[in-house]
Structures are given as C-alpha cells and as structure tokens.
Amino acid sequence: MGETDKSGNDPVTGKPLPKGVWYRGPGQYQARKMVDGKRLRKTFASSALARRWLSEKRAEVDLRQFKDTSAIDRLPIRQLVERYRDECMAHREADRTGHIPALLDDPVVGVMVGKWMPADVRAFRDRMLADGYAxxxxxxxxxxxASIIQHAISEWDIHTVNHASGRVVKRPAGADKKRNRRLSSKTGFNVNSNKTENEQGKTEYERLIGAMLTSCHSDDVWLVRWSIEQACRLAESLSLRWKDIDFEQKTISLERVKNERHREELGDEKRPLTPGARRVLLKCRSLHLI
Incomplete structure (x- = not known):
C-alpha cells in the first residue's frame, strides 16, 4: 500500500493519518469503510478530503440515509439516454430522430452518472450555442x-442529482419567444423591400394566394385556402376525404394528426368545420374541382 503500512503517518506532513485513510502516493489518499459487509473505497487529493468523506458516510449510515453509488460511478449517461429512447419514446419519432442523436453525439453522455456536475451541463449548453443552434x-x-435523468431517478432507482434541471443550469435567453403563426394583414410600400411592385401593397394572405396561382396544379390554391380557414396542418389537409366531412353536423374527422398517440388510443380526431372552410369546400364541389 505504501509507507502508511509501516508508520501510519502521512509521508508528506509527517502527521498521523485519520483512521480509515491510507496514503497511496503523491496526491493520493484512499478512504475505506465497510458498510453492510461491502468495502467502499474512494481516493482523494488530500487526507482532509478523505477524512471528510468518511465522516459523511458514517453520518449517512447512522441516519440510515446511506445509498451505495458505486454502480452509477461506472454508469455513463449514454446508457440512460438510450434506455429512455427505447422504452419511453415509441410515440415521439421527431425526438427519436432529431434531438436524441444530438444528445448521443455530445461528450456530455460520456460522463458517469455518479460523477457528473452542473459544469458538464453548462458545457453542453454552451457547445450547442456555439454551434449556432437556436x-x-x-x-x-x-x-x-433533464426529463431523462428525472425519469431514471423516479422509475429506475438511479440515485443521482438532476443537474440538467432548469433550477440548476440556466437556460439561454430568448428561448421563450413565441412564433407568430398568424398571417399579417398589414400592407404598405417599402422602398428597401426586395418584393416587386405588384407584390407590395398586398397583405401576406394575398401574396400567398398569388404565389399559389402560379402553381402547375390548379387545386393547390384551394388546398391553401381551406387549410388556412380550417387551421389545419399540411398532412391533415392531404389526408382528408369527402367521407370525413359532415356538412350537416359541421364537423370533420381527421385520420392523420400531429399526435399519433391520440389517434391510436381514441380513434380519428373530430373537429368543428369552420364557416370559412365550409364555404371553400362547397364552392369547390359546385365547380367540380375536387
């Protein structure tokens, strides 16, 4: 073990080492303690740190708060991310193919669960910002x-601290800015604009319809008009069939929705048919366009 075996003193200071602490070499002091028949070991840079660790473990044992973390000291965060992906994200394809690979490509997943710190999460955040992510x-x-770590704590009995929580690591500013999904009704002429003279002075809706009129598919403009009036996503609009529309009850039945789990559990989603969308459909049907 070293010179401790002979004298019980610290070769660096010449003072006796605390009970349960051994000198292993320059800057290496190993603390040992038996708990429930299992020997715990941890190496520190000084005897004072080793003694403090022993005192903490003794207190945890006396208060029955001791938790053996030796297993998670060898468990990388990568395994938690992969397990969460496989067990908990069957219905979240966008995250499985987008955000999860980004996590797995970052060095943060190589950190051991028992040894990671808030600094690891801050470095992960700063790397993404430096790479130009919004x-x-x-x-x-x-x-x-943070959700993965919290799930591991509550469901898999992983004894660690959730350093990815928003209470621990600050989130970047500007992330809560909401997207404006409404078409602008403002008009006006801007001499610095790149738009042509015909485009200027028109609302955003008028410019959008004008662009669709140039499409080689004549029904595209009707699809856009209906989607705007009904506030439907593209996939939802394309999946709609005449049998899905109830003009009397003024409802539509959507087979494809963003939340696929809703469809699998509750069936097709029913929504009110808006007056504007109803007018578009009736006009299209009268003109035999669709």
Whole structure:
C-alpha cells in the first residue's frame, strides 16, 4: 500500500493519518469503510478530503440515509439516454430522430452518472450555442436531458442529482419567444423591400394566394385556402376525404394528426368545420374541382 503500512503517518506532513485513510502516493489518499459487509473505497487529493468523506458516510449510515453509488460511478449517461429512447419514446419519432442523436453525439453522455456536475451541463449548453443552434432548440434538448435523468431517478432507482434541471443550469435567453403563426394583414410600400411592385401593397394572405396561382396544379390554391380557414396542418389537409366531412353536423374527422398517440388510443380526431372552410369546400364541389 505504501509507507502508511509501516508508520501510519502521512509521508508528506509527517502527521498521523485519520483512521480509515491510507496514503497511496503523491496526491493520493484512499478512504475505506465497510458498510453492510461491502468495502467502499474512494481516493482523494488530500487526507482532509478523505477524512471528510468518511465522516459523511458514517453520518449517512447512522441516519440510515446511506445509498451505495458505486454502480452509477461506472454508469455513463449514454446508457440512460438510450434506455429512455427505447422504452419511453415509441410515440415521439421527431425526438427519436432529431434531438436524441444530438444528445448521443455530445461528450456530455460520456460522463458517469455518479460523477457528473452542473459544469458538464453548462458545457453542453454552451457547445450547442456555439454551434449556432437556436435558443429554443437548446432549451428543448436541455429539458429532454433533464426529463431523462428525472425519469431514471423516479422509475429506475438511479440515485443521482438532476443537474440538467432548469433550477440548476440556466437556460439561454430568448428561448421563450413565441412564433407568430398568424398571417399579417398589414400592407404598405417599402422602398428597401426586395418584393416587386405588384407584390407590395398586398397583405401576406394575398401574396400567398398569388404565389399559389402560379402553381402547375390548379387545386393547390384551394388546398391553401381551406387549410388556412380550417387551421389545419399540411398532412391533415392531404389526408382528408369527402367521407370525413359532415356538412350537416359541421364537423370533420381527421385520420392523420400531429399526435399519433391520440389517434391510436381514441380513434380519428373530430373537429368543428369552420364557416370559412365550409364555404371553400362547397364552392369547390359546385365547380367540380375536387
């Protein structure tokens, strides 16, 4: 073991080492303690740190708060991410193919669960920002990592601290800025604009319809008009059939929705048919366009 075996003193200071602490070499002091028949070992840079660790473990044992973390000291975060992906994300294809690979490509998943610190999460955040990711994307991935760790703590009995939590690591500013999904009704002429003279002075809706009129598919403009009136996503609009529309009850039945889990558990989603969308459909049917 070293010179401790002979004298019980610290070769560096010449003072007696605390009970349960051994000198292993320059800057290496190993603390040992038996708990429930299992020997715990940990090496520190000084005898004072080793003694403090022993005192903490004795207190935890006396208060029956001791938790053996030797297993997670050898468990990389990567294994938690992969297990969460395989067991908990069957219905989240976008995250499985987008955010999870980004997590697995970052050095943060190589850190052992028992040894990771807030600094590891901050470094993960700063690397994403340096790579040019939007603040909202960075927050999404930080929150995903926090959810994975919290799930491991509550469901898999992984004894660690959730350093990815928003209470521990600050999120980048500007991530809570909401996207404006509404078409602008403002018009006006801007001499610095790249738009042509015909485009200027028109609303955003008028410019959009004008662009669709140039499509080689004549029904594209009707699809866009209906989607705007009904506030449907593209996939939802394309999946709609005449049998899905109830003009009397003024409802539509959507087979494809963003939340696929809703469809699998509850069936097709029913939504009210808006007056504007109903007018578009009736006009299209009268003109035999669809």
């Amino acid at each position: 603040p909202a994307t960075v927050v999404k991935r930080l929150n995903l990592l």
